[in-house]
Amino acid sequence: MALMTLVDLRSDTLTKPSSAMREAMAHAEVGDDVYGEDPTVNSLESRVAALLGHEAGLFTPTGSLANQLGMRLLVNPGEEILADYDAHVVRAELGAAATFSGITSRTWQSKNGIFDIDVVLNLARPNAGPHLVSTVAIAIENTHNFGGGTIQSLDSIAKLRVATLPLGISLHLDGARLWNAHVATGVPLAEYGAHFDTVSVCLSKGLGAPIGSLLVSSKARIANARVWRKRYGSGMRQVGILAAAGHYALDHNVDRLVEDHRRAREIATAIAKVSPSIIDLESVMTNIIVLNMGSHSLDSPTLAAKAKEKGLIIGSLGPQTVRLITHLDINDDDAAFAISVLTDLLR
Numbered sequence: 056m057a058l059m060t061l062v063d064l065r066s067d068t069l070t071k072p073s074s075a076m077r078e079a080m081a082h083a084e085v086g087d088d089v090y091g092e093d094p095t096v097n098s099l100e101s102r103v104a105a106l107l108g109h110e111a112g113l114f115t116p117t118g119s120l121a122n123q124l125g126m127r128l129l130v131n132p133g134e135e136i137l138a139d140y141d142a143h144v145v146r147a148e149l150g151a152a153a154t155f156s157g158i159t160s161r162t163w164q165s166k167n168g169i170f171d172i173d174v175v176l177n178l179a180r181p182n183a184g185p186h187l188v189s190t191v192a193i194a195i196e197n198t199h200n201f202g203g204g205t206i207q208s209l210d211s212i213a214k215l216r217v218a219t220l221p222l223g224i225s226l227h228l229d230g231a232r233l234w235n236a237h238v239a240t241g242v243p244l245a246e247y248g249a250h251f252d253t254v255s256v257c258l259s260k261g262l263g264a265p266i267g268s269l270l271v272s273s274k275a276r277i278a279n280a281r282v283w284r285k286r287y288g289s290g291m292r293q294v295g296i297l298a299a300a301g302h303y304a305l306d307h308n309v310d311r312l313v314e315d316h317r318r319a320r321e322i323a324t325a326i327a328k329v330s331p332s333i334i335d336l337e338s339v340m341t342n343i344i345v346l347n348m349g350s351h352s353l354d355s356p357t358l359a360a361k362a363k364e365k366g367l368i369i370g371s372l373g374p375q376t377v378r379l380i381t382h383l384d385i386n387d388d389d390a391a392f393a394i395s396v397l398t399d400l401l402r
């Protein structure tokens with residue numbers, strides 16, 4: 056079979072480390088991080104904590120682990136955390152909060168993942184007494200993955216903080232793609248970070264590192280998270296080689312996210328021209344495009360299969376839901392190719 060172009064828009068986790076990033080990894084200074092002696096990990100932890108306006112950080116292999124440690128710090132067994140019905144922490148982490156931490160959860164509905172403060176506060180039941188479950192934390196996802204990479208407004212976040220502080224409700228930010236929100240809005244990362252007790256961020260999505268996430272919070276909480284990380288079997292040794300990829304990503308791959316956003320917008324606009332009913336252009340705020348095939352003659356798996364025959368790989372997330380994500384390894388030619396394949400098939 057002849058070699059065919061393959062453009063893969065399933066996820067921004069698919070990026071491969073560039074040769075310059077690999078070079079940085081190869082030359083990283085390392086030590087045993089379980090002893091706290093890996094200088095590259097230590098500097099990455101301080102760097103990301105400072106970026107987000109927090110005292111301390113903890114390097115983790117995955118964003119899921121960073122989220123799980125964050126939630127564990129805020130919620131005792133038998134207490135509850137509230138989250139969006141499509142939040143990563145309740146849908147994509149396989150029940151980890153319940154399994155490992157005895158945390159219960161309830162969820163709110165939203166359009167495109169954007170939270171409405173009144174809906175969230177109506178759901179909250181702080182200090183519910185000895186007979187009912189007490190709400191002690193709320194998780195906010197920014198940008199919102201299944202919502203289509205949507206951005207939560209700083210104003211709503213600030214209002215939620217003001218309303219929940221006197222209720223004794225803590226806030227966790229799943230900031231796997233907070234970088235995208237920051238670049239799209241110009242809001243400094245620390246301004247987002249200031250409203251939360253714990254924040255997780257991923258280096259392995261749009262920033263292009265092969266692995267790595269961080270949890271940031273107060274010194275005392277992070278000391279506790281370090282113990283739990285080890286207990287979960289994720290105390291790591293000379294992982295400065297991985298942290299070096301994170302430093303490289305922060306140096307080179309944050310500002311360029313605007314290009315991913317521009318290409319996503321171009322693809323979304325082209326799709327809306329041929330098939331306006333399957334896309335909500337307003338929801339395309341960053342690098343993610345969600346298509347709802349409900350009103351189209353092709354269903355999601357069929358569109359994905361036909362696109363793949365032409366060399367374009369897209370994510371089919373259900374019978375009607377298609378997800379397209381632009382990333383570091385997608386250039387202008389790839390975006391133009393995606394547009395031509397998709398507009399041909401959808402027309």
Ligand SMILES: *Cc1c(COP(=O)(O)O)cnc(C)c1O
Pocket residue numbers: 116117118119120122143144196198199200229231232257259260268
């Ligand atoms: C990717 C992602 C995570 C973390 O995923 P891992 O695969 O565990 O690193 C967390 N939250 C959101 C919203 C994500 O998209």
